Amino acid sequence: MEKIAIGFLGCGNIGSGVYRLLGERGGEIARNEGVSFTVKRALVRSLAKKRACDVPQEILTDRPEDVLDDPQIGIVMEFMGGAEPAASYIIRALSAGKTVVTANKMALATRWNDIISAAERYGAGLYFEASVCGAIPIIRAMSDSLQANRIESVMGIINGTTNYILSRMSSEGAAYADVLADAQRLGLAEPDPTADVEGFDAAYKLSILASLAFHRHVPVESVYREGITAVTPLDVQCGREFGLTLKLLAIAKQENGRIQVRVHPTFVPDAHPLASVSDAFNAVYVDGSACGEMMFYGRGAGDMPTASALVSDLIKAGRAKRHALPAVFGEAEEIADDWNSVYFIRMLAADELGVLSMVSGKLAEHGVSIASMMQKGRDPHSGYAQLVFLTHRAGERAVRTALSEMDGKTVSQVSVIRVEGQS
Amino acid sequence: MEKIAIGFLGCGNIGSGVYRLLGERGGEIARNEGVSFTVKRALVRSLAKKRACDVPQEILTDRPEDVLDDPQIGIVMEFMGGAEPAASYIIRALSAGKTVVTANKMALATRWNDIISAAERYGAGLYFEASVCGAIPIIRAMSDSLQANRIESVMGIINGTTNYILSRMSSEGAAYADVLADAQRLGLAEPDPTADVEGFDAAYKLSILASLAFHRHVPVESVYREGITAVTPLDVQCGREFGLTLKLLAIAKQENGRIQVRVHPTFVPDAHPLASVSDAFNAVYVDGSACGEMMFYGRGAGDMPTASALVSDLIKAGRAKRHALPAVFGEAEEIADDWNSVYFIRMLAADELGVLSMVSGKLAEHGVSIASMMQKGRDPHSGYAQLVFLTHRAGERAVRTALSEMDGKTVSQVSVIRVEGQS
Numbered sequence: 001m002e003k004i005a006i007g008f009l010g011c012g013n014i015g016s017g018v019y020r021l022l023g024e025r026g027g028e029i030a031r032n033e034g035v036s037f038t039v040k041r042a043l044v045r046s047l048a049k050k051r052a053c054d055v056p057q058e059i060l061t062d063r064p065e066d067v068l069d070d071p072q073i074g075i076v077m078e079f080m081g082g083a084e085p086a087a088s089y090i091i092r093a094l095s096a097g098k099t100v101v102t103a104n105k106m107a108l109a110t111r112w113n114d115i116i117s118a119a120e121r122y123g124a125g126l127y128f129e130a131s132v133c134g135a136i137p138i139i140r141a142m143s144d145s146l147q148a149n150r151i152e153s154v155m156g157i158i159n160g161t162t163n164y165i166l167s168r169m170s171s172e173g174a175a176y177a178d179v180l181a182d183a184q185r186l187g188l189a190e191p192d193p194t195a196d197v198e199g200f201d202a203a204y205k206l207s208i209l210a211s212l213a214f215h216r217h218v219p220v221e222s223v224y225r226e227g228i229t230a231v232t233p234l235d236v237q238c239g240r241e242f243g244l245t246l247k248l249l250a251i252a253k254q255e256n257g258r259i260q261v262r263v264h265p266t267f268v269p270d271a272h273p274l275a276s277v278s279d280a281f282n283a284v285y286v287d288g289s290a291c292g293e294m295m296f297y298g299r300g301a302g303d304m305p306t307a308s309a310l311v312s313d314l315i316k317a318g319r320a321k322r323h324a325l326p327a328v329f330g331e332a333e334e335i336a337d338d339w340n341s342v343y344f345i346r347m348l349a350a351d352e353l354g355v356l357s358m359v360s361g362k363l364a365e366h367g368v369s370i371a372s373m374m375q376k377g378r379d380p381h382s383g384y385a386q387l388v389f390l391t392h393r394a395g396e397r398a399v400r401t402a403l404s405e406m407d408g409k410t411v412s413q414v415s416v417i418r419v420e421g422q423s
Numbered sequence: 424m425e426k427i428a429i430g431f432l433g434c435g436n437i438g439s440g441v442y443r444l445l446g447e448r449g450g451e452i453a454r455n456e457g458v459s460f461t462v463k464r465a466l467v468r469s470l471a472k473k474r475a476c477d478v479p480q481e482i483l484t485d486r487p488e489d490v491l492d493d494p495q496i497g498i499v500m501e502f503m504g505g506a507e508p509a510a511s512y513i514i515r516a517l518s519a520g521k522t523v524v525t526a527n528k529m530a531l532a533t534r535w536n537d538i539i540s541a542a543e544r545y546g547a548g549l550y551f552e553a554s555v556c557g558a559i560p561i562i563r564a565m566s567d568s569l570q571a572n573r574i575e576s577v578m579g580i581i582n583g584t585t586n587y588i589l590s591r592m593s594s595e596g597a598a599y600a601d602v603l604a605d606a607q608r609l610g611l612a613e614p615d616p617t618a619d620v621e622g623f624d625a626a627y628k629l630s631i632l633a634s635l636a637f638h639r640h641v642p643v644e645s646v647y648r649e650g651i652t653a654v655t656p657l658d659v660q661c662g663r664e665f666g667l668t669l670k671l672l673a674i675a676k677q678e679n680g681r682i683q684v685r686v687h688p689t690f691v692p693d694a695h696p697l698a699s700v701s702d703a704f705n706a707v708y709v710d711g712s713a714c715g716e717m718m719f720y721g722r723g724a725g726d727m728p729t730a731s732a733l734v735s736d737l738i739k740a741g742r743a744k745r746h747a748l749p750a751v752f753g754e755a756e757e758i759a760d761d762w763n764s765v766y767f768i769r770m771l772a773a774d775e776l777g778v779l780s781m782v783s784g785k786l787a788e789h790g791v792s793i794a795s796m797m798q799k800g801r802d803p804h805s806g807y808a809q810l811v812f813l814t815h816r817a818g819e820r821a822v823r824t825a826l827s828e829m830d831g832k833t834v835s836q837v838s839v840i841r842v843e844g845q846s
Binding site for chain 1: 440444447448451452455456552557558559560563564567568569570571572573638694696699700711712713714715716717718719720721722725727728730731732733734735737738739
């Protein structure tokens, strides 16, 4: 039986999960695969720190070289998190010809070219299924199962915290701040929730997914990003009345040779498969030239789902004689900063003659046509009412320009939400 | 650039789709993978037959040995369909050390051991993503991405024809025979629909999925099978009133070391991800020990989705230096013929004192407890009414026995549908 020694970089909850999973499933894996994995060393920040971890004390070390420079360690598993020093350690391991299995989206997204080219130059295996959407095998789907296709679009619910918040806002009509506070109490949102609620986490993951989908590097800086902090219960409610569900979508599209990458609150029709993805679940919806529409759904975070992806990568690495890398050539040059979408537009408007004609005229002037309209909750005292529109497909810039040209006294509190998945 | 010559076994719609996809995507694949694929020969039944096919006339042959015995052909792609002679050709190709890529569920399910052992004995690559659920990469998920898990259960909508029929029965309240006739007119059901509507097609696919999930051969003969021909609009309607959607599910579970494999009409709660899989779409819902719940959704049939899976397998075969086979050891010994489920039970019952007590008493006698009950549409003339029950989890055999012991004059037209995905 072939034996492979593993080194851990990091030994928190995920490392502990991997260690436990190898303990539980190691025998079966050895039987099925003819290879046994042993964790030889595990790098931790502090040896003094008490940890509720299954990893035996004697293999812990606080010296990176004990993992990176040990010639007996064939596979390095990294789950320290954060861009540095993780990315530098990954590159050092690859440069020593070691296979790297990582869960680190931030290291990958911020130093993609350095990491990929180290793997190529030194012929080292690089596996990162766990970096995007936990247990969902979306990296393998992109780099392996859907290779026969030209990928037209990828739309994902790839951040569990924001999906939990939006699901509860939708089912309870609750306000963003209240649900966030609750999610923080439940440990579903961080004390500083910025990375999740402002869409940074989703943007890192989208950079990785888009690079694999389009075979060129799509830097995280090119991702247009809008978080969920401005979403109101009223928007959610009005959307529902149109048969729409609000999600924070990460979208990568290829249209006319130009790539769009964006993360923002988006309505999808209730009947769309993404609409029923609720709570902390993740899902990625892919449209390919031959395969058609496809969706991958599952647990996008958590120790054991992430460990599932890491150990599956480990098994794959064990199988590989030669390490095939997804081909990702050069930088993407044509990244769009304008795109087409259906738009949901809500505004507080003076309920007086000529307002509707002004609004629709202004939209029409910029080529934006209205598919349906409703008026809600006229306030007899103020003389203001909510106007809600669904447009036909229109250019983002055209919509923004039309709205900016409307008289701010007549219409105000304008809310714009893109609608996807509606034909 | 490495060049690989391919031989086709069969050249109908799927072969034509593969040829077209290689034409469209061959350049990009060569750039990404450093390997180019050429179709050298294609076996057809009759050279005389006119075919609307992109494959050039001059590479067609009606002699199997032109494909199977040509030492220059490294990869054989099989899409003849049917168990024989396809299975024998596959085994001949593997025995000659050729890699085989096949879409043939029937050949695999009926001659699993012969095919797997030929691949093992001769060290030949064997790929069959296209044999189950078209473009959905469920074979790769099972044999690759979820290897770290003990698979607890697999529940799939893996036959598009029956899902189309049930979706329309559900949305329109239409009768089975009417929707079937319509599906036949639209080309969505075969003139002889038996293989689909009686669950044979799903049983072949389930045999393959269960063998991969549980690492032991689960023969197609051990699959309990019930088709959709007896499903009535009334059942569908009553289920809806309970918040349930009816699907033909293929289910493989491992409980207490015993494997259950069964294909039958099944209710799932409306909020379950499988409930929203409609029309001809397929989806497979997997529950693994570490990954948790996961679902794969997409187009399970059609020329191009199937070609997508075949060409992706081709690319994977091109990448592999060594052909790793999923480990499937021996025969499964413990295949259950009894299992637990929640049951929906509907019956026509005499609307008289004591009937409900008789029915519930008989169920209780066999350990089946009732979770909820409703009475529908009492007919004042006949004095009969529909009684509909949802049970708590109960044994299949217990339910059957209890029902068989009820007085046939008092209760009749009993309909039993299992409910999955409800906690």
